Amino acid sequence: MSRIYMKTPLVEMDGDEMTRIIWRYIKDELIYPFVDLKTEYYDLGLEYRDKTEDQVTVDAAEATKKYGVAVKCATITPNAERVKEYNLKKMWKSPNGTIRAILDGTVFRTPIIVKGIEPFVKTWKKPICIARHAYGDVYKNSEMRIDKPGRAELVFTDENGNETRSLIHTFDSPGVLMGMHNTDRSIRSFAKACFNYALDQRMDLWFATKDTISKTYDHHFKDIFQEIYENEYKDRFKAAGIEYFYTLIDDAVARVIRSEGGFVWACKNYDGDVMSDMVATAFGSLAMMTSVLVSPEGYYEYEAAHGTVQRHYYKHLKGEPTSTNSVATIFAWTGALRKRGEMDGINDLVNFADKLEEAVKQTIEEGIMTGDLAALSVLPQKRTVNTLEFIQEIRKRLTLALEN
Numbered sequence: 473m474s475r476i477y478m479k480t481p482l483v484e485m486d487g488d489e490m491t492r493i494i495w496r497y498i499k500d501e502l503i504y505p506f507v508d509l510k511t512e513y514y515d516l517g518l519e520y521r522d523k524t525e526d527q528v529t530v531d532a533a534e535a536t537k538k539y540g541v542a543v544k545c546a547t548i549t550p551n552a553e554r555v556k557e558y559n560l561k562k563m564w565k566s567p568n569g570t571i572r573a574i575l576d577g578t579v580f581r582t583p584i585i586v587k588g589i590e591p592f593v594k595t596w597k598k599p600i601c602i603a604r605h606a607y608g609d610v611y612k613n614s615e616m617r618i619d620k621p622g623r624a625e626l627v628f629t630d631e632n633g634n635e636t637r638s639l640i641h642t643f644d645s646p647g648v649l650m651g652m653h654n655t656d657r658s659i660r661s662f663a664k665a666c667f668n669y670a671l672d673q674r675m676d677l678w679f680a681t682k683d684t685i686s687k688t689y690d691h692h693f694k695d696i697f698q699e700i701y702e703n704e705y706k707d708r709f710k711a712a713g714i715e716y717f718y719t720l721i722d723d724a725v726a727r728v729i730r731s732e733g734g735f736v737w738a739c740k741n742y743d744g745d746v747m748s749d750m751v752a753t754a755f756g757s758l759a760m761m762t763s764v765l766v767s768p769e770g771y772y773e774y775e776a777a778h779g780t781v782q783r784h785y786y787k788h789l790k791g792e793p794t795s796t797n798s799v800a801t802i803f804a805w806t807g808a809l810r811k812r813g814e815m816d817g818i819n820d821l822v823n824f825a826d827k828l829e830e831a832v833k834q835t836i837e838e839g840i841m842t843g844d845l846a847a848l849s850v851l852p853q854k855r856t857v858n859t860l861e862f863i864q865e866i867r868k869r870l871t872l873a874l875e876n
Contacts, residue, residue, distance in 0.1 A: 593754050614651045
């Protein structure tokens with residue numbers, strides 16, 4: 473069997489801990505034997521980010537602008553403990569936050585549904601796609617510890633030196649202070665990405681903030697969405713038979729739990745961070761959720777929605793067996809390969825991505841799965857396999873599918 477040709481490289485961003493191990497397994501077992509893989513490689517492992525003072529993350533994001541499609545492994549965002557563990561120069565920022573700020577995109581996260589893994593919310597019959605605004609708010613904030621009484625103000629100085637001030641709080645004891653921002657340009661690109669994605673998927677679009685409390689900040693998001701919808705998308709939504717719906721974030725949560733799914737839920741940055749984990753877990757597992765960052769310029773960055781699986785990595789280092797779920801990481805690769813094939817007009821690459829995803833689902837639905845899925849599956853017959861065995865079982869089914 474000849475390997476599938478690639479014309480343009482993917483931007484490959486390697487990562488940390490157990491997902492870095494899985495990353496190698498996936499390439500060795502599921503991609504190299506079938507695809508003449510071309511990538512521009514960037515090591516986003518924490519040690520190399522520290523060595524380059526995080527320049528490698530910036531370089532990877534800029535390369536994504538050049539080539540259009542990237543695939544990213546899960547990475548560590550260091551806290552104080554990680555700084556000590558890895559002897560870091562400083563507590564580097566989230567690489568995801570850096571990449572999202574440079575690409576200014578929207579993150580769409582959708583659960584991977586397979587037979588035997590039933591949602592904990594029994595009314596859910598269809599996927600719920602979380603659209604997370606991937607710029608600003610608390611992720612590009614400025615924080616301050618207050619250790620004495622005093623007056624905190626929000627101050628804006630315009631280009632002519634004129635100041636606008638607003639009292640935040642008068643402290644009579646120690647506390648904390650935070651400032652955050654967003655831009656009309658980013659909010660507008662977020663809104664348009666959501667409307668376009670909903671049209672592409674033929675799914676209703678929900679949007680929610682807390683504009684009753686945040687009467688300027690959140691209300692501005694609401695107003696921009698409504699303006700763009702009325703001026704650019706209302707007729708197109710009607711023709712497609714789908715709806716745009718706005719409500720408060722707490723009401724949205726209640727409605728989501730009662731729904732049957734089948735819609736795109738647009739969330740501000742922090743809400744999307746939290747709700748995507750909630751939706752993924754309620755559908756079965758964080759390791760069963762796709763994630764793609766879509767920029768307004770048409771750049772795509774695919775990744776798994778979960779972290780680096782630290783506990784399993786420490787077991788792996790000790791030589792102990794692990795049964796780590798690789799599904800979302802595999803789907804990051806299939807998403808990137810499919811998009812690369814679509815952009816370059818290589819149908820064989822698109823078909824390969826489709827068949828690999830089907831092989832993953834077939835493996836699980838035939839009862840072969842990792843330990844986390846075995847604990848969730850309602851299939852009568854199931855067999856738990858280790859990390860590499862699971863990927864090898866997928867390879868068997870993929871090989872048969874490609875030969876037919």
